[in-house]
Amino acid sequence: MSVVYSLKNVVKSRLVDKAGFRLQVPSIEIKQQENIALVGHSGCGKSTLLDILALALHPDSQDEFLLTPKDQESQDVGFLWKKKKQNKLSKIRKQHIGYVLQQGGLLPYLTVRENIELPRRLMNLPQDDSTRSLARVMGIHRQLDKLPGLLSAGERQRVAFTRALSHRPSILLADEPTASLDPITARKIMAVVMELVKGLNITMITASHDWAHVYKMDLRVLKQEAEVVEDGHVYQSTFTD
Numbered sequence: 085m086s087v088v089y090s091l092k093n094v095v096k097s098r099l100v101d102k103a104g105f106r107l108q109v110p111s112i113e114i115k116q117q118e119n120i121a122l123v124g125h126s127g128c129g130k131s132t133l134l135d136i137l138a139l140a141l142h143p144d145s146q147d148e149f150l151l152t153p154k155d156q157e158s159q160d161v162g163f164l165w166k167k168k169k170q171n172k173l174s175k176i177r178k179q180h181i182g183y184v185l186q187q188g189g190l191l192p193y194l195t196v197r198e199n200i201e202l203p204r205r206l207m208n209l210p211q212d213d214s215t216r217s218l219a220r221v222m223g224i225h226r227q228l229d230k231l232p233g234l235l236s237a238g239e240r241q242r243v244a245f246t247r248a249l250s251h252r253p254s255i256l257l258a259d260e261p262t263a264s265l266d267p268i269t270a271r272k273i274m275a276v277v278m279e280l281v282k283g284l285n286i287t288m289i290t291a292s293h294d295w296a297h298v299y300k301m302d303l304r305v306l307k308q309e310a311e312v313v314e315d316g317h318v319y320q321s322t323f324t325d
């Protein structure tokens with residue numbers, strides 16, 4: 085399998101008066117079609133790392149940051165950040181990455197159908213039967229004409245996953261997507277998502293603090309190690325295999 089992400093010595097700090105938080109990634113390789121879990125307690129940097137992988141957050145420094153979407157040429161993300169190629173980064177993100185936020189991030193004034201079709205419209209993809217087909221697999225095909233506010237929490241997360249997958253991205257990122265759901269609903273949703281990801285040959289990276297759930301899903305785990313450095317004022321979080 086080809087390598088999708090290759091990160092070496094990627095660092096992101098959030099410091100005020102020399103105190104705060106630093107995320108560090110010494111070396112990570114994520115291969116195509118792998119299912120990865122970022123595991124650690126709340127506030128350890130999982131969301132920060134996901135935002136970096138989504139090309140939405142600029143690292144402070146990196147020795148290497150390469151992204152190779154499925155069937156595409158490798159992109160030197162570090163170089164693109166350095167040269168402030170925001171349009172190029174936005175295009176890569178729009179075409180190749182689907183992102184599910186913890187609370188779904190659905191637009192409340194759009195129907196379920198309109199929310200799902202939004203990524204396709206932004207990419208000028210044809211409007212076909214793919215939305216209904218994907219919604220049927222996710223079990224929300226009867227909710228397409230409703231507004232998100234009329235849905236249950238579980239239904240909203242199903243919509244969020246459907247939207248993230250609607251344009252058939254190479255990579256699916258999910259930030260604690262089932263944290264607000266009961267365990268049974270969470271497991272049902274993730275089981276369906278795992279089947280879809282496998283069928284569409286998508287690389288999935290999800291953040292979670294639920295170790296038991298991660299191990300039951302048989303995901304490869306990137307663990308977080310934490311320490312206090314620099315006179316006790318900087319909390320450093322490191323993600324490794």
